[in-house]
Amino acid sequence: MATMKAQKPDLERIREMSLYEAFRSSNDVMFYCDQDSNIIEVNPAFLRLYGYRREEVIGRNPRFLRSDHSTAELYKRMWEGMLDPVRGFWRGQIINKAKDGREIPMLLSITSIRDVDGRVVGFMAIGMDMTESLSLKTRVAQSEALANIGEMAAVVAHEIRNPLGSVVIAANQLASDTLSAGEKGMVMKLLRSESKRLSDVLAGFLAYARPPSLRLARVDLNALVTEVLAIAQSNRELIRHTRVSVSLNPGLRPCPMDSEQIRQVVWNIVVNALQAMDGYGKLTVTTGREPGWVFFRVRDTGPGISEAVLPEILKPFFTTKRQGTGLGLATADRIVKAHGGVIGVESRPADGAAFTVRLPWAEG
Ligand code: ADP
Numbered sequence: 539m540a541t542m543k544a545q546k547p548d549l550e551r552i553r554e555m556s557l558y559e560a561f562r563s564s565n566d567v568m569f570y571c572d573q574d575s576n577i578i579e580v581n582p583a584f585l586r587l588y589g590y591r592r593e594e595v596i597g598r599n600p601r602f603l604r605s606d607h608s609t610a611e612l613y614k615r616m617w618e619g620m621l622d623p624v625r626g627f628w629r630g631q632i633i634n635k636a637k638d639g640r641e642i643p644m645l646l647s648i649t650s651i652r653d654v655d656g657r658v659v660g661f662m663a664i665g666m667d668m669t670e671s672l673s674l675k676t677r678v679a680q681s682e683a684l685a686n687i688g689e690m691a692a693v694v695a696h697e698i699r700n701p702l703g704s705v706v707i708a709a710n711q712l713a714s715d716t717l718s719a720g721e722k723g724m725v726m727k728l729l730r731s732e733s734k735r736l737s738d739v740l741a742g743f744l745a746y747a748r749p750p751s752l753r754l755a756r757v758d759l760n761a762l763v764t765e766v767l768a769i770a771q772s773n774r775e776l777i778r779h780t781r782v783s784v785s786l787n788p789g790l791r792p793c794p795m796d797s798e799q800i801r802q803v804v805w806n807i808v809v810n811a812l813q814a815m816d817g818y819g820k821l822t823v824t825t826g827r828e829p830g831w832v833f834f835r836v837r838d839t840g841p842g843i844s845e846a847v848l849p850e851i852l853k854p855f856f857t858t859k860r861q862g863t864g865l866g867l868a869t870a871d872r873i874v875k876a877h878g879g880v881i882g883v884e885s886r887p888a889d890g891a892a893f894t895v896r897l898p899w900a901e902g
Pocket of ligand 1: 806810811814838840841842843847851856857858859861862863864865866867868890891
């Protein structure tokens, strides 16, 4: 019995010591706060990562680690998680600031420690430095972007080769001075249309390749849609016999968007609808709002989009048109996503397609 009594405290001591050793030698940041959020203890990994001395942090509220990226909303959710008696913890990604001002992305997990009566007596936090893994993600994204550029370069070369070839031939014919006046006129016309095609292709690529940095301003979506439709309707080649019906919700208030870029989105979708109908049928354009969204919808009575093709159409370079680049919808999708919006596509075969673009709209 005597030996048993002597062993028990020893075991407890060993357990405590090894726990403390684990705390001290962990490579991840650990710190413990009392119930008033004053730091009681930090481990060496904490001091190494943030660049402080121990005496500079003990007794302080950990909010001195906050960076400009930390929002009040984030901290509200953090406290809600930790103080929730069932959940009792919060885990998430935040950006902290080291003593030298360096920003450190962290995966942080904070657990509330409670006594036997369930009262919160402190908080234990474990943080993992995500700098390495985020830069790995960036590198992967960059190599994906490079692959995309390679694919794009191949398509650009393919798209440009034909019109460029025609331009060179036309220029040579004009230079040889062997053409009649009538032939000259035809060659000049060809030169103009092929040069225009070249410039359209390049403009399309640029619109897609340029990452949309948004210039947000309050914009009247109804006015924007009306303007785009006016331009489309003035293009006889595009419209021909198509009927156009417009129904704009008068209750829409101006909402934040990059008007140039959204204009491009409306244009790309309207042009697709008109091309799909090939000069006949009916184009219906509506605007409206739903809780949290403002939207516009472009419906056509063209051939629609088959189920097999539907998942492909927003991808870059996908086209079913002889003269298409497959960048119109990819560009539209990129712009809409940059606004926090979505493009929805509905299509019934032989009964046309409807594209709905929803943009976030915080009322009030
Ligand atoms: P492009 O117009 O150069 O082909 P887009 O990205 O604008 O490139 O469109 C991709 C493809 O999506 C089109 O080639 C077409 O097959 C399909 N598509 C787009 N809009 C419609 C529509 N309104 N009706 C039927 N098909 C459509």
